[in-house]
Amino acid sequence: DADVTQTPRNRITKTGKRIMLECSQTKGHDRMYWYRQDPGLGLRLIYYSFDVKDINKGEISDGYSVSRQAQAKFSLSLESAIPNQTALYFCATSEGGNRPYEQYFGPGTRLTVT
C-alpha cells in the first residue's frame, strides 16, 4: 500500500463550487504539505503543517484553505473554485526536526475547473 494517498485522483468541477482534496499518510511523519504543479511553473507550495496545531501559508495560499484533522490527515479546500485553479495537486510529508529532511509525495489529484 502507498505511504501517501490522495483522494480523489481526478476531479472536474464548475466555477464557484466548493471542493475538498484529501491526503492521508502512514509514514508517521509530523510535517505535511500541499503543492500545486502547473506546466512551465514547477511545484509551488500552497500550505504546510508541522503538527496538528501548526498551519502555515506557503507561496500561493490565496483562494485555498486547509485543515489538519490528525497527524495522518491533511485536507485542502477550494472555497469557490475558479478556472485558474486547474492544476495537478500534490500532498507531501516529511520528518520533523532541524536537519533538512526529504519530502515524500502522493500520487496527485488532477483538478479541472470549468
Place this chain on the structure above:
Amino acid sequence: EDQVTQSPEALRLQEGESSSLNCSYTVSGLRGLFWYRQDPGKGPEFLFTLYSAGEEKEKERLKATLTKKESFLHITAPKPEDSATYLCAVQAGAYSGAGSYQLTFGKGTKLSVIP
C-alpha cells in the same frame, strides 16, 4: 529570494549515451539539495539529498554531485526506463515566520532515452 534553475529544459539521449543534468542555485545558506524523478501524471519520487559541497551520492546509473553553486545529476549508460522529468529542489537557511523549511523547486529537465 531563493532561485533554482535547471538546464537543459529537455534532453534526448540514445540508449547508452551518458550525459549530465544541471541544477544551479542562488540561496542564502544552503541546508540541503534534493533530486527527484517524476513520471508523467505521478508524484515526484525522491532520489538523493546532498548537504555540502563535495558530497556525492550514487544509485544504479545515477550519480549526484554538489558544488557551492550547482549540482549535477550524471546518468551513465541510460536506458529507456530512465525517461522522466528530473526535479531539483533546495532548502535554505533563511527562516520565514514559523520556520518554514520550505523547498524551492526548479522547473525540471525532461529526459527522453531512445532505444
